[in-house]
Amino acid sequence: MASRFDGQLRWLHKVRLYPTCTQERALVTMLRVTRELYNASLQQRRDAWTTRRVSLASREQHAQLTELREADPRFAAVYRECQDAVLHRLDLAFAAFFRRVKRGETPGYPRFKPAARWNQLQFPHGDRALKFNTGQLRVCVPGVGAIRLRKGRAVPEFGRAFLVTKNGRWYAVFEAHRAPLPLPATGCSAGIDRGIRVLAALSDGTMIGNIRSGSRRRAVVERHQRALDAVTHKDAGGRVFNRHERIRLASVRRLARAKECEANARRDWLHKVSRGIVQRFDRIALEALRLRSMTRSAKGTLEAPGVGVRAKAGLNRALLDAGFGMLATLIREKAANAARTLIEVDARYSSQTCAACGYVCKESREGRRFTCVRCGHAADADVNAAQVILLRAESPPKRAPGTARGRQYVAA
Ligand SMILES: [Zn+2]
Incomplete structure (x- = not known):
């Protein structure tokens, strides 16, 4: 199917949202209703198969959704296309499941979604559903109202859109497309390798270290981790028995925010580093993905446990490797956007x-x-x-x- 975005690169534009209490309640209700729809549709397909040996097609479930919306005002209150997207998501989960079955693997059956694993609303035709006011100060979400946006760069023309919640904050993610924007040629080439003590080394002798304030942020994360350990009570079997206590939940959230902050800082740094590399070099050589090093664990395996591996050193090493993987991904993306030559060897x-x-x-x-x-x-x-x-x-x-x-x- 020809699309108006053929030959263009996809990118995501993310903006923080500031919903009022009423708006947030409406968003949370939308999350709950769409999650119930997902779980109910999954249950229905399971039952149809186990009791009648029938594979339910999503077409039938779409028709039933129409009936459900007429019968239940809670479902009718949620934007229809968000619910269609939920059924499509279920289709994708089943397609992935059967694809793996066909390959002779033993995949897990599509799972019911707990609230903790359901954090986004999809608008398949976002440009049709979400409207901005003049100046893009607010975005109007059907059934929720005009939500205040963080002021920043103008939101580009977009197709799909998502409303996402993470650690108690809300974001709008717009899927935009653009043609590659070639950068002026520099006549320089570079090879990039992952370093031992640094994140990466360039063939011209440049060493790229990890983000400088990394250790300071790490210390904050560790402090929050210790605080969480202090308010966590476990029984003899190691099972947490005050999982839902308010004081512990608050501590969990503080730790999650600290980790998010650390990850944001690292990602920002990697964006800057990869931007610099793509601007300086026309031809960039990277090592091709090594699957073994991606899945390697410092602890070793059960048969060959890592002897004398300090846990801390292993953790740092894993972080470095993950950092290099992300650096390589960003270089790949930016090189494609700038029409640079990227060679994987x-x-x-x-x-x-x-x-x-x-x-x-x-x-x-x-x-x-x-x-x-x-x-x-x-x-x-x-x-x-x-x-x-x-x-x-x-x-x-x-x-x-x-x-x-x-x-x-x-x-x-
Ligand atoms: Zn030699």
């Missing part, structure tokens, strides 16, 4: 390969330094690896004759 043995002569040897690498055992090339280990990645992007690896598989990379 196989990064295996890049940390043991010499950027000057291409010789691969484990002994060349000593902690943070790299000194080639053959040609004597000396550099920072992370920078050397980034240079190897850049070389591989410019000339794809040729396997030298008579060497072990995938071991020898010949530099250009």
Whole structure:
């Protein structure tokens, strides 16, 4: 199906909302009604299958929804397209389930949604449902009223829209589309590798550290975590028995906000770093996604527990890796938007390969330094690896004759 957004890049524009108490109650009611609809429709499909061996099509459920809206004023009060989106979401959950069954996996059956896991309202044709007043100071939501918006950049033309709640705050998310906006050419290329002590190293010698105030925010999170531990009471089995106590709930929320704040700061920093890289370089080489390192755990596995791994060090390492994954994602997005060339290369043995002569040897690498055992090339280990990645992007690896598989990379 041709869309008016063909060939354009999708992006999300998020704006904080400031609903009044009455408006927030209306939004919470909408969340509750749509969640009930999801759970009831799921139950209905389950029952139809277990008792009558019938797969209910969503078309029938859409028709029943119309009847339900006529019978129950609570359902009639909620914007119809939000409810259609709920049935569509259920379709997607079942489609994903059957796709995995077909592949021979054993996926979990689509689950009922508790309130804690139901935090957004979708408007499939948001531009039709949500209207702004002049100056975009308020957005009018059907059935809720005109909600005050945070003043900021103008909301672009959008298609789908979502109202999302997180840690007691509300946001509007608009799905917008735009054509790529090419940046002027600079004539520079760079390879990027994840560092040992830094977030990433560039082939020109630049080291990108993690956000500077990270440790300060981490300390705040840890303080809130200790505060939560202090008000949490567990029985002998480790089960929390004051889960719903007000003082504990408040503590949970304070911890969640502190974590959100930390994540926001890190994401902001990564946006700035990736923007800088995409502005400076025309050709950017990255290591292709390594699934093993993404799923690696510092604790090791049951069969091979991580011996002598300090929990704290493992945590920091995991954070660094997650940070690098997000940096790579943002570089990919921004490079696509700026029409930059992005090359993903196989990064295996890049940390043991010499950027000057291409010789691969484990002994060349000593902690943070790299000194080639053959040609004597000396550099920072992370920078050397980034240079190897850049070389591989410019000339794809040729396997030298008579060497072990995938071991020898010949530099250009
Ligand atoms: Zn060398």
